[in-house]
Amino acid sequence: MTGQRWGDFIMKTSLYSNLQRNIIAVTLLVSLAPLILLGVTMYYQFSRTCRDKIEEQIRYRAGAQAEAVDLFLKERTAILGAMAASHSLSEMILGKNLSRVFEVMNQWAGAFVDLGVIDNAGQHLAYVGPYDLKGLNYYQQPWFAEVMSKGIYISDVYTGFRQLPHFIIAVRRQEGQNSWILRATIDPDIFGGIVRSAQIGKTGDAYLINRDGFFQTNPRFDGRILAESKLNTRLFGGRTTVIEQENRHGRKLLYAGSWLKNDKWLLVISQDPHEQMSGLFMARNVEIVIIISGILAIILATIFTTRLTVSRLRQSDSRMNELNAELIQSDKLAAIGKMAAGVAHEINNPLAVILQKTGWMEDLLYDENFQNAKSLEEYKESIKIIEEYVERARKVVHNMLGYARKMEPHLEDVDVNGTINQTIDMLENYARTNSIDIQTELDPDLPIIAGNEAQLQQVFMNLISNAIDAIGKNGLIKVKSGRTGSDIAVSIIDDGPGIPRDQQKKVFDPFFTTKEAGKGTGLGLWVIYEIIKSMGGSITIKSEVEKGTTFVVNIPIVVPEKK
Amino acid sequence: MDYFRVLIVDDEKPFVDTLVNRFNKRNIDTTGVLSGEEALELMKEKLFDVVILDIKMPGGMDGIETLREIKKVQPLSEIILLTGHGSVETSIEGMKLGAFDYVLKPVKLEDLLVKMAEAFEKKDAHDQKIRSAKIRELIRFPGRVLEQEKEEK
Numbered sequence: 001m002t003g004q005r006w007g008d009f010i011m012k013t014s015l016y017s018n019l020q021r022n023i024i025a026v027t028l029l030v031s032l033a034p035l036i037l038l039g040v041t042m043y044y045q046f047s048r049t050c051r052d053k054i055e056e057q058i059r060y061r062a063g064a065q066a067e068a069v070d071l072f073l074k075e076r077t078a079i080l081g082a083m084a085a086s087h088s089l090s091e092m093i094l095g096k097n098l099s100r101v102f103e104v105m106n107q108w109a110g111a112f113v114d115l116g117v118i119d120n121a122g123q124h125l126a127y128v129g130p131y132d133l134k135g136l137n138y139y140q141q142p143w144f145a146e147v148m149s150k151g152i153y154i155s156d157v158y159t160g161f162r163q164l165p166h167f168i169i170a171v172r173r174q175e176g177q178n179s180w181i182l183r184a185t186i187d188p189d190i191f192g193g194i195v196r197s198a199q200i201g202k203t204g205d206a207y208l209i210n211r212d213g214f215f216q217t218n219p220r221f222d223g224r225i226l227a228e229s230k231l232n233t234r235l236f237g238g239r240t241t242v243i244e245q246e247n248r249h250g251r252k253l254l255y256a257g258s259w260l261k262n263d264k265w266l267l268v269i270s271q272d273p274h275e276q277m278s279g280l281f282m283a284r285n286v287e288i289v290i291i292i293s294g295i296l297a298i299i300l301a302t303i304f305t306t307r308l309t310v311s312r313l314r315q316s317d318s319r320m321n322e323l324n325a326e327l328i329q330s331d332k333l334a335a336i337g338k339m340a341a342g343v344a345h346e347i348n349n350p351l352a353v354i355l356q357k358t359g360w361m362e363d364l365l366y367d368e369n370f371q372n373a374k375s376l377e378e379y380k381e382s383i384k385i386i387e388e389y390v391e392r393a394r395k396v397v398h399n400m401l402g403y404a405r406k407m408e409p410h411l412e413d414v415d416v417n418g419t420i421n422q423t424i425d426m427l428e429n430y431a432r433t434n435s436i437d438i439q440t441e442l443d444p445d446l447p448i449i450a451g452n453e454a455q456l457q458q459v460f461m462n463l464i465s466n467a468i469d470a471i472g473k474n475g476l477i478k479v480k481s482g483r484t485g486s487d488i489a490v491s492i493i494d495d496g497p498g499i500p501r502d503q504q505k506k507v508f509d510p511f512f513t514t515k516e517a518g519k520g521t522g523l524g525l526w527v528i529y530e531i532i533k534s535m536g537g538s539i540t541i542k543s544e545v546e547k548g549t550t551f552v553v554n555i556p557i558v559v560p561e562k563k
Numbered sequence: 564m565d566y567f568r569v570l571i572v573d574d575e576k577p578f579v580d581t582l583v584n585r586f587n588k589r590n591i592d593t594t595g596v597l598s599g600e601e602a603l604e605l606m607k608e609k610l611f612d613v614v615i616l617d618i619k620m621p622g623g624m625d626g627i628e629t630l631r632e633i634k635k636v637q638p639l640s641e642i643i644l645l646t647g648h649g650s651v652e653t654s655i656e657g658m659k660l661g662a663f664d665y666v667l668k669p670v671k672l673e674d675l676l677v678k679m680a681e682a683f684e685k686k687d688a689h690d691q692k693i694r695s696a697k698i699r700e701l702i703r704f705p706g707r708v709l710e711q712e713k714e715e716k
Contacts, residue, residue, distance in 0.1 A: 345619075348647045349575055352669035356581040359672050363588050394669055 020310045027302045032295055039291045043284055050280040051273060055242045055254060058271050062256035063240045065198040065206060066267040070260050072111075072194055076186060077152060077169055079109045084173040084182040092117045092182070093126040102128040111190040113166065118181040120148065129185065131162045147172050147181055154262055157188070157216045157226060165225045167191075167216070188225070192217040195267065203253075203272035208265045209233065216265055222248050231255060233266055344397040351390055351397070358386045396523070413560045414451040416488055417442045420479055423460040427468065435474045438464070443482040450560040455531045462524040463492045463551050470496035470549065487537065487554040498545040507541060567683050568610065569593040572602045572629065573617040573645065582615075585672055591679075598622075599629030606636045613682045615675070616662075617645045618653050627657055634661050639689065641682035645670070 083101050091097055102115040114129020122139025138144045147153035147170040155167045170183040195217045198206035208216035209229050218225045235243050236257035247253050247270075254273050257266045274281075362383045370376060424438050431438050460479075467477045471494055478493040499507065499514075506512045508529040513522035532539050536556045543549040569591055573579045579595035586593035594611075596602045600623055602614070614633060618626030630642060644665035646654045654665035663682045666675060 345647050348668045349578070353575060353578045353581070355669040355671065356578055356585065360581045360585050363585055390669065398667075 016310055016314055019313075020306055023306045023309070024302055027306065028299060031298050031302070035291060035294055035298070039287055043287060046283060047277070047280055050277050054271070054273050054276045055256075057276075058254055058256040058269055059240050059242050061198055061200075062242075062258040062267060062269045065195070065269065066240070066258035066260055068197075069195060069208070069265075069267055072191070073154060073169070073260070073262070075109055076111065076184070077154070077171065079105050080169055080182055080184050081152070081171045084171045089117065089119070089125075089173070089175055089178065089180045092180075098126045099128045105184070111187045113185040113187045115185075116183045118144070118170075118183055120179050120181075125180075133161060136161060143168070143170065144181075147183075148179070154264070156210050156214075156264065159226070164188075188217070192225075196220070198267075198269050201271070201275050203270075203275050205270045206268070208260075208267055210264055210266070229268075231257070231266075231268065233257075236266055347393065347397055351393055355387065355390050358383050358390070412451070412453060413448050414453045414456060415448055416446055416456070416490065416555065417444070417481055419453055419456050420460055420481060420490065423457055423464060424479065426461070427464050430465070431468050431477070434468060434472065436468055436471055436477060437475075438477045438479065441478065441480045446481060446483065446488055447557055448560060449488065449555065450558045451535060451555070455535075456555075459528045459531055459553060460490070460492075462528050463553070466524060467492055467494035467496065467549070470494055472496070483557075484554070487556055490553045490555070491550055492553075493548065493550045495548040498547055498549055499541070499543040500545055504541055504543055508539075567591065567612040569679065570602060570605065570611040570614045571595040572597075572599060572614065572620075574598065574620040574622075575617075582672075589676075599624030599626070599632070602629060603632050603636060606633060606640075610637065611640050612686050613663075613679050614640055614642045615645060615679075616642055617668075618657065618665075619647060627653060627660065630657055630660055630662060639686065639693075641686045643675075643678055643682055 083105060087097070087101065092101070098115060098117060102112065105115065106112050114127065114131065114133070116127040116129070116133060117125045118138055119125050122137045122141070122144050124134050124136045124138065127134040143153055143155050151172045153168075153170045155170075157165050157167045159165055166185050166188050168183055168185050170181050172179055172181050195206055195208055198204075199220055205220040205222075207219040207229075209231060210216055211233050213229050213231055213233055215223055215225050215227050215229055219229070223229055230248065231245070235241065236259065240256060240258040242254060242256045244252055244254055251272060253270045256269045256271075259266055362380070364370065365376065365379055365383075370379075373379075420440065420442065424440065428438065464477065464479070471477070475495050477495075478491070480489075480491045480493070482489055503512075503514070508525050509522075510526040511522040512525075529539055532553060532555070536558075538554045540552050540554075541549065542552070569586060571579050571582050571586075571593060573582075573595075574597055576597055579597060583593045583595040594605065594609075596605060599620065602616075606614075616626055616629060616633075620626060620629075624632070626644065630644075633640065633642060638661075641663040642657075642661070644654050644657045644662050645668055646665050647668055654662075657665065663685065664678055666678055
C-alpha cells in the first residue's frame with residue numbers, strides 16, 4: 001500500500017468509527033432518555049401516591065385515637081361529676097362513704113388510682129388511695145384556683161406530692177354557699193395503654209404531649225414521660241395535622257398530631273414512612289430491573305445493528321471504490337489502445353521502407369565489385385541485425401494492432417478444456433526443456449460455450465508462457481478449470497518468484513514488462529485483458545513474492561445457439 | 564519462373580523505388596507508380612500480370628477504389644493488396660472484389676515473392692484456359708475468332 005492509500009485508509013477508518021460512534025450515541029440518547037424519564041416519572045408518581053395514602057392513614061388513625069382518648073377522659077370526668085353531684089360534702093366525708101364511691105367508680109369506669117375530697121380552703125378532708133395524702137392543703141396549688149373558677153379541671157402530668165408522674169381530674173360541687181372539690185388521679189399506666197394502642201409496626205409510636213412539648217404518656221422511642229419531645233406543637237393546628245420531621249437518629253418520620261378537646265394535649269402518632277412503603281420499594285426494584293434490562297437490550301441492539309450497518313456501508317464503499325478503479329483502468333486502457341493503433345499504423349510504413357532498403361543493400365552486396373570488399377561480412381552482419389530489429393519492431397506493432405484490430409463478430413462452439421489442452425500441448429516442449437511440469441485439474445463437466453477459440457487460445461498461451469518465463473527453470477504450473485456461478489473460471493498458478501504488490505496493478509498496462517529488454521513487448525497481458533473484457537469476462541491476479549502468482553480468468557458462459 | 568510483368572502502387576516513393584529495383588534485379592519486369600490515378604493511366608497502355616496495391620493511400624483514390632477501376636481496365640490481372648494490420652477488414656472487402664490475397668506491411672521480399680508466384684500461377688492457369696478455349700473455338704469457328712482478334716487490336 002502506498003503512503004497515499006494508507007493515509008486514505010486511516011482517514012476512512014476514523015470516518016467510519018466516528019460515524020459508528022455518532023449513530024450509537026444518537027440512537028441511545030433518543031431511546032434511553034424517554035425510558036429513563038418514564039421510569040423516574042412513574043416512580044415519582046407512584047411514591048407520591050403511596051405517601052399520600054400513608055399520610056391519609058396516619059391522619060385518620062391520629063384523629064380516631066384522639067377521639068378515643070377524649071372519650072376516655074369524658075367518661076372519667078362524667079362519672080366523677082355524677083358522684084360529686086349525687087353526694088353532699090358531709091355524706092362524702094362520712095365514714096366509709098368515700099371508699100364506696102371510689103369502688104363504684106372503679107367498678108363502672110376504672111383507671112382511678114385514688115379519690116379525694118377537698119374543701120374550699122384547699123384542705124384535703126377525705127382520701128381513698130395508696131398514698132397518705134389526707135390533711136394536705138392544696139390551696140397554693142395552681143390547679144386548685146382553676147377548678148374553683150371553672151368547675152372541671154384536668155391537669156397536665158406532674159409528679160406532685162407522691163413524686164410519681166400522674167394527672168388528676170377534679171370537679172367542683174356547689175352546695176349552697178359552700179363549694180367543695182372531688183378529685184381523682186388517673187392510673188397513668190392504663191391511660192398510657194390506651195394511647196399506646198395506636199402504635200403499630202416496628203417503628204410506629206403513639207403518645208400525648210402538652211402544649212410545651214412535654215411527653216404526657218410514655219413514648220415507645222426517644223424519651224419518657226415528662227421528658228421534652230422535639231416536636232414543636234405550634235406546627236399542629238386544626239384537628240389533625242401531618243408533618244414530616246427528622247427524629248433524633250436523623251430518620252425522616254411522619255408525625256400526625258390531633259389536639260384533644262381539652263386543647264391541652266396533642267395526640268401524636270409517628271411512623272417511619274419507609275416501613276409502610278415496602279410495597280413501593282418492591283415495585284421500584286422491579287421497575288429498575290426492567291428498565292436496566294431494557295437499557296442493556298437497547299445498548300446491545302444498537303451497537304450490534306450499528307456495527308452491521310457501518311460494516312455494510314464500508315463494504316459497499318470499498319466495492320464502489322473498486323468499481324471506480326476498474327472504470328478508470330479500462331478508460332485508460334481504451335484511450336491508450338486508440339493511440340497505440342494510430343501510432344502503430346504510422347510506424348508500419350517506415351518499417352516497410354527500412355526493410356526494403358536493407359533488402360536492397362543486401363541484394364547489392366552480391367554484385368561482383370562488392371564481393372571482394374574487405375568488410376563484406378561486416379556489411380552482411382549489420383544488415384542481418386537491422387532486419388532482426390525491424391522484425392522485433394514489427395512484432396510490437398503487430399501485437400498492438402492485434403488489440404486495435406476489430407475482429408468481425410465471429411462466434412463458434414468452444415470447448416474451454418480442449419483449448420487449454422491444445423495450448424499446453426504447444427508449450428509442452430518449451431516447458432520440458434526448462435524442467436517445468438505443467439499439471440491440469442480440469443472440470444470435465446464444463447459446458448461448451450459460444451466464443452472465439454483463437455482468442456481464448458491466445459489468452460491461455462500468453463498466460464502459460466508468461467508463467468514459464470517467470471519460473472525460469474525447475475518449477476510447477478497448475479492449470480485449473482471449474483464453474484463459479486455463471487462463469488467458467490480458469491486459474492493458471494505458478495510457483496515462480498511472484499510479483500511485488502506495487503507492480504501487480506500495472507501488469508495489465510501496455511508496455512509494462514519485467515522481462516529484460518528485447519525479450520518481452522509488455523503487450524501480452526494487455527491484449528489478454530482486452531480480449532477477456534470484450535468477452536464480458538474478467539481477469540484477476542493474486543501474487544505473493546517468493547511464493548508464486550495466480551491468474552484467474554473468468555469467462556461468462558454464453559450458451560451457443562442451437563443449429 | 565516465367566517472365567511476368569508487375570506493377571507496384573504505393574504512395575511511399577522510397578518503398579516503391581526499392582521494391583522496383585529489387586524485383587528488376589531478380590529479372591522481374593516491374594514498374595512503380597505513386598498513386599491510383601497513375602496506375603490506371605499506365606494500365607490503359609500496358610498489360611500487367613500482377614499488381615501490388617497499397618490499400619491505404621492518403622489523398623486521391625484509395626486502394627479499394629483503385630482496385631475496382633483496375634478490374635474494369637484489366638480484369639485478368641491478379642492483385643495483391645498491401646495492408647497495415649489495422650485494415651484487415653478492408654483487405655477482406657478487397658478480396659471480395661476480386662483481389663488475389665493480401666500481405667501485411669512490412670513484408671519480407673521472400674514472402675512477397677511467394678505470393679506473387681502464386682498469383683502468377685493462377686493467372687497463368689486462367690490464361691491457359693482462355694487460350695485453350697480460344698483454340699477450341701478456333702478449331703470450330705476459325706473465322707469468328709480471327710475477327711474478334713482483329714477487333715481487340
